[in-house]
Amino acid sequence: MDRRSGLSVRLKLTLSYAGFLMLAGVLLLGAAGLFLLRQGWLRTNEEGAWRQSPGTELVRGFAPTAAAVMAFLLVFGLLGGWLLAGRMLAPMDRITHATRAAAAGSLSHRIRLPGRKDEFRELADAFDMMLTQLEAHIAEQQRFAANASHELRTPLAISKTLIDVARADPNHDTGELVDRLHTINTRAIDLTEALLLLSRANQRAFTREHVDLSLVAEEAAETLHPLAEKHGVTLETSGDIAPTTGSPALLLQLTTNLVHNAIVHNLPERGTVRVNTSVRPDTVVLTVENTGEQLTPHLVSTLTEPFQRGTERLHTDHAGVGLGLAIVKTITQAHDGTLTLTPRPAGGIRITVELPATSSPSDAGSGPL
Known part of the structure; x- marks a missing residue:
């Protein structure tokens, strides 16, 4: 955006400081002048004689001093204001430098402004x-x-x-x-x-609606039940009504991805997948837990990265596209939730999705927020 050149902030602050100091001086000298003028009237009335007007005496005795004081205040205000403004605005120079560096593509630069906490x-x-x-x-x-x-x-x-x-x-x-x-x-x-x-x-390009995670979990489990039977995996669902807000389609995709992964990355036979929903004071929780091979914490910590797969995933017919848990992570973050992956001591993994709780549609109304 093209802008016309104007006064710098430092100069504006300097003029403001000097102007305020001059105004204070005028008020102070005016008050002193009024005081002297009043004293002159009182002295004249007490003596009962009129030698010269109080105004003439004030001009001759007080005006030169007042002019000198005002000149001193002007110079002192400009010089002191310039120095004070420079000292106060010094942090802005570092912030401006960092902003320009970031605009030029250097995102590694940091301001790291020292000192105690203040607005700057x-x-x-x-x-x-x-x-x-x-x-x-x-x-x-x-x-x-x-x-x-x-x-x-x-x-x-x-x-x-x-x-x-x-x-x-x-x-x-x-x-x-x-x-x-x-x-x-x-x-x-x-x-x-x-x-x-x-x-x-x-991009969070979706409309938020009231969603019951327990119904979403049941729908995902019902859809993937044939796959579970094909792999000899027992699929169990349980839990409470878990009302939240978000995209029904995305939350269904999240749950489907979790259940699908739990089925295909399980024991060769007699595996188990447990899907549970629960309610906490401020959140609702979806937990998908499965049996399987023992996983290290380091491996588990990488599974939500795009195109990251465990060794066992690369040599199966269900390697997928490497985005299942990455999509789960992104959908969870888009719904202001948290995703936790924990390896089970006996083998397999427990995945927990925690989302903000909300009142049910019957209590808070339904439809897009």
């Missing part, structure tokens, strides 16, 4: 915190973009290779080629849809 230091600390979060967000986005490009390039490269082989060998079995291309294309579509869902949740 609160501003500097808030700016430093914003830069830290922005730097972390951009680094995460860059890492995600690189991983997404790699993941999308893989099925495309495989498809190109299969097509080149088919073109070089006209007698090649086209049925097998079509099946493999269909599988690869399905994976690419799933990955693209997952990326779009992740972007939508990250």
Whole structure:
């Protein structure tokens, strides 16, 4: 935005200090003049003679002194105001430098303003915190973009290779080629849809409605029950009514991802998945717990990163696109919730999603917020 040049803040403060000091001097000298004038009238009335008017005496005796005092106050106010304004605005120079550095792309720069807490230091600390979060967000986005490009390039490269082989060998079995291309294309579509869902949740581009997590959990469990039977996994659901607000579709996707992961990454046989909802004083909790191989805390801490998979996930038919728990994390954050992953001592993992609680629609009304 183009702006016309104006007075600096330091000069404005200097003129304000000097003006205020001059005004105070005028009022003080005016009060002194009125006092002397009143004393002159009283003395004249007591003596009963009129030698000269009180005004003339005031002008001759007080006016030069008042003029000298006002000149001193003007110079002192301008000089002192300039120095005080410079000292008070010194932190702004560091904040401005950091802002310009950030605008130029240097997000690693920090103000780190020393001294006790005041308005300038609160501003500097808030700016430093914003830069830290922005730097972390951009680094995460860059890492995600690189991983997404790699993941999308893989099925495309495989498809190109299969097509080149088919073109070089006209007698090649086209049925097998079509099946493999269909599988690869399905994976690419799933990955693209997952990326779009992740972007939508990250932007919070959804309407908030009243949602009962217990009903969402039941719907997800019912949908995935055939998959659980196929894998020989027992799927159990329980819990209380858990009212919250958010996107029904995104919360269903969150729950479905959790239950799906719990089913496919389980014991080879006689595995168990438990889905539970509960209510706390200010939050509602969705817990998905499954049996499985023992996981280290370090491995568990990486599972919510995009395209991060455990070793066992890379060599199964259900490796997915590597965004299941990343989507869960993003949806949870978009709903102002917290996601906790804890390895079970006996094997498997317990995942807890905690969201802000709200009154039920019957108590607080229904519909978009």
